[in-house]
Amino acid sequence: MARELYTARLARKDCISESAQCFHFEFVLDGMERFQFAAGQFISAVAQDQNGKLQTRAYSLASAANGNRFDLCVNRVEEGFFSNHLADLPDMPVGATIQIHGPHGHFVLHEPVTDSILVATGTGVAPMRGYAQWLFPAEGQDRSQGRDIWLVYGTRYETDLYYRAEFEALAARKPNFHYLPTLSRGSEDWTGLRGYVQDHVARIVEERAARLGLPLPVPAVDPATPPAELRFGIHAYICGLNNMVSGVRERLTAFGWNRKQIVFERYD
Numbered sequence: 001m002a003r004e005l006y007t008a009r010l011a012r013k014d015c016i017s018e019s020a021q022c023f024h025f026e027f028v029l030d031g032m033e034r035f036q037f038a039a040g041q042f043i044s045a046v047a048q049d050q051n052g053k054l055q056t057r058a059y060s061l062a063s064a065a066n067g068n069r070f071d072l073c074v075n076r077v078e079e080g081f082f083s084n085h086l087a088d089l090p091d092m093p094v095g096a097t098i099q100i101h102g103p104h105g106h107f108v109l110h111e112p113v114t115d116s117i118l119v120a121t122g123t124g125v126a127p128m129r130g131y132a133q134w135l136f137p138a139e140g141q142d143r144s145q146g147r148d149i150w151l152v153y154g155t156r157y158e159t160d161l162y163y164r165a166e167f168e169a170l171a172a173r174k175p176n177f178h179y180l181p182t183l184s185r186g187s188e189d190w191t192g193l194r195g196y197v198q199d200h201v202a203r204i205v206e207e208r209a210a211r212l213g214l215p216l217p218v219p220a221v222d223p224a225t226p227p228a229e230l231r232f233g234i235h236a237y238i239c240g241l242n243n244m245v246s247g248v249r250e251r252l253t254a255f256g257w258n259r260k261q262i263v264f265e266r267y268d
């Protein structure tokens, strides 16, 4: 069945990291009143390459639903067609359009909201920005229900921490939002966390279990439990390249976490 295509007009484009060649995009769907989606979903963008072939790529929505607008966060991939098409100024100046279909995907927050560890590297932070906007809207009711929400965000350098000012401002405004950027190649001046996201995720799990007096590894769930009856006090949402996603999943599985508690999106 043919998917319905929408025309999205680029309203704003900012290079948010020169070194990583990462761009923040804001699009408007002029013909549409509301573009309804759940935070964390993705759209498929469609464009013709230099040989006239239609190319389609998935991009996570980097915002929560907001009228007929949506944001993307995309970095250039060497030799890649679509990321360069979006990033190159002659191809995509403000006012240019792309075709999209969607929303798609199941990388969405479980409700009711539980304590949640959001884990991202690179542009994997895009859906996390959507979650943060949905959980803690600038105006309107906080949807986090007081749960602890950790964002463990790994990059190599400080200059690659996309949306840093926004997340820092949110952490200052909301005591239950914990922003934990970690650098694998931070300069000597960096006073924050270092190393890989897996290790910091493990520390959060261990400290939380100790604080709440919970056993680790957690006791296995009875396999006979119907899926609808499974209840967890904490979830992890992981987004980025496969290596990192697998590494975090392995660590959480070793703590006895159930696979239904571990929600993930892989970009490669």
Ligand SMILES: Cc1cc2nc3c(=O)[nH]c(=O)nc-3n(C[C@H](O)[C@H](O)[C@H](O)COP(=O)(O)OP(=O)(O)OC[C@H]3O[C@@H](n4cnc5c(N)ncnc54)[C@H](O)[C@@H]3O)c2cc1C
Binding pocket: 042, 057, 058, 059, 060, 061, 073, 074, 075, 076, 077, 078, 079, 080, 081, 082, 083, 084, 105, 123, 124, 126, 265, 266, 267, 268
């Ligand atoms: C569900 C989903 C959501 C995604 N969301 C985002 C997003 O929010 N932001 C974003 O920047 N990307 C995202 N991606 C990745 C995106 O779809 C493209 O794969 C990426 O932009 C590269 O496309 P390209 O046409 O430029 O490169 P291609 O022409 O497809 O590939 C060129 C080369 O780069 C390699 N490659 C492909 N993708 C990557 C990658 N992500 N990192 C490193 N090397 C790669 C390929 O193996 C190939 O060798 C998402 C992918 C999925 C599946």
